[in-house]
Amino acid sequence: MADGPTINTIAERAGVSIASVSRVLNGLPTRQETERKVLKAAEELGYVRNAVARSLKSRRTDQVAFAMADVGNPAYLAMLRQIQPVLKAAGYRLVLHSTDAVAADEIDVLHSLGERYVDGLIMSPLRVTDAHLEMLAAARAPVVIIGSVPEGTPVDNVRADSRTGVRLAVDHLYALGRRRIAMVNGPLDTVPGAARGAAYREALEDLGLPYDDDLVQIGDFYRAEGARAVAELLARVPDVDALMCANDLIALGALDVLRAAGRRVPDDVAVVGMDDTDLAAASWPSLTSVSLGSAERGKVAAELLLDRLRGGDREPRVVTVAPRLAVRASTAGPAYEPADRKEGGA
Amino acid sequence: MADGPTINTIAERAGVSIASVSRVLNGLPTRQETERKVLKAAEELGYVRNAVARSLKSRRTDQVAFAMADVGNPAYLAMLRQIQPVLKAAGYRLVLHSTDAVAADEIDVLHSLGERYVDGLIMSPLRVTDAHLEMLAAARAPVVIIGSVPEGTPVDNVRADSRTGVRLAVDHLYALGRRRIAMVNGPLDTVPGAARGAAYREALEDLGLPYDDDLVQIGDFYRAEGARAVAELLARVPDVDALMCANDLIALGALDVLRAAGRRVPDDVAVVGMDDTDLAAASWPSLTSVSLGSAERGKVAAELLLDRLRGGDREPRVVTVAPRLAVRASTAGPAYEPADRKEGGA
């Protein structure tokens, strides 16, 4: 691992100045003869341009960071899957941060923008505190936030619409004739928990269905917790005929419990999940799920950032991605089993 | 986004030289008074050290790259999940490459090591060509390969053991009394396909079971392809009582077809997948699957790389990670349904 050749080494060997070498390497107009000598020397030496030195001079790194709350979470992975190719196509490298859902880590990432090791940042914070807003206002590089940020914050912003998402699901269940539609939610002090709970209530009201406290069960966003919550719910309101779950994992837990209790899905109880993760198509019965467009949000975020890196000095933009209901067997019956999707391999 | 303060700005404001500023900022011994002035100025200016300039001088970037074949593939994601925290804890940033399973892209990544934008690389190539070996021999930074690499290649190497993995599964099926054990494989010209096919044959021989061409069906590593393959297989050998699938997705396809054909799992036909992805625990019945230790391979690879970055100049090391059989309901029956795993949320 001896020291590699630099532009100086080439200059010596080719008998020209470093300026000429640089010009050739950057495709600036040069006499053929010089170009030939330089390229020959570079080739022979196995020269590769030092990205760090170039960055120092050019004040750009061709790197973009993506800070996700949790490397394990399928929703963020869906974003990552879309972000990666967009950046790659534009010639940027991707630096990945996992903030482990810790606000302090998110602030750290924003702070580290000052180190200028990336040209921009896409971040999906799980909650936006005042400290976040302060750092965002002072950010030393363009930032795109996936999630909601107050009006007036000087960053581009890509939002989901969980309210409409929940409504799609509830309307769907209503259309199928269900009238005792319960909600199995995660903690209400989380952003998604609160939003989805409120949206459920609204959707019922708009349909003219009574809101019944007994039909709401709070657990957590995990499979086992979801199962526990559904078990309680079934004991309390045996006549429930549909479950709106705040999450695919909760919904999987619901399927476990319903199966154990001998309730048929969807005949006796219909089940809807949220996030439309890979798990939804894999479960059995396959799970109807509300997609909040993680994938698309990732793609849009990457495109917004690229746009800004290309110099757009326009107003901060807000894009809201429309939710979509993926109807499968857990509400619509076996005819909706997806058997023919191509999914990633080996 | 005005130009940020540099060490020079601080020096001026504090009335000292840039050398003193640097010393204070790096915790080298300094007179209290100087230290105070510098820190005060830095604080007031909101100074953040420029990572690029520092890297140029120090010849290290505190970045490590991970090149995975496919951002969508759960096996690589499992590696990523382990690699990320290990690097983060050691103070390294993670640069993520997706090579889209294209050999030329992998070569590109190896080549780009010469740009010195990272201190090291973890790579999981889907196949190792001569071009790979050449680049590896000339690599300008430490590399760890996840996958197999010939003896004598000067890089650390973390291997799976799919042969033993397949044997674990086949032995398990045999112990359950199955004697017509079929294999549903992916293309034989892929590395995993070939290895798993050969291992299946070996395992049967060692158990004294006859190898029967009719019991082998080639499809592809996707769910729909798996389903198609299993349908053909069932038509040809209706008395099959166990399916060894080369992949979890194939196995999910198998479950689809068996259900449609009215065969009970595992009573009539037992099913085993490979890779032990999240999908295995989510499906119903839950899927017995051979884990080839993707997660652990990622972890070990990260640790090996860190070790080398810390200066170890030792021989290249080879670590083989032992496979593990995750027994679930698709072979062992409902008692093995996992109902209580905590999995990632929101």
Add this chain to the structure above:
DNA sequence: AGTTGGTCTGTAAACGTTTACGGTGTGCTG
């Protein structure tokens, strides 16, 4: 008082590029 030793600080070079500027040589025109 002159040396010694020690602590702290400043000057300047270096890391490997890019690029503004001015100099050289060529070929042309008058």
Add this chain to the structure above:
DNA sequence: CAGCACACCGTAAACGTTTACAGACCAACT
């Protein structure tokens, strides 16, 4: 043949750090 325009090239500065080296200062010793 003098003069000019032009194409090409080299010198040197700059990007923002780290660090080797030497200078300045002070206290203490002979």
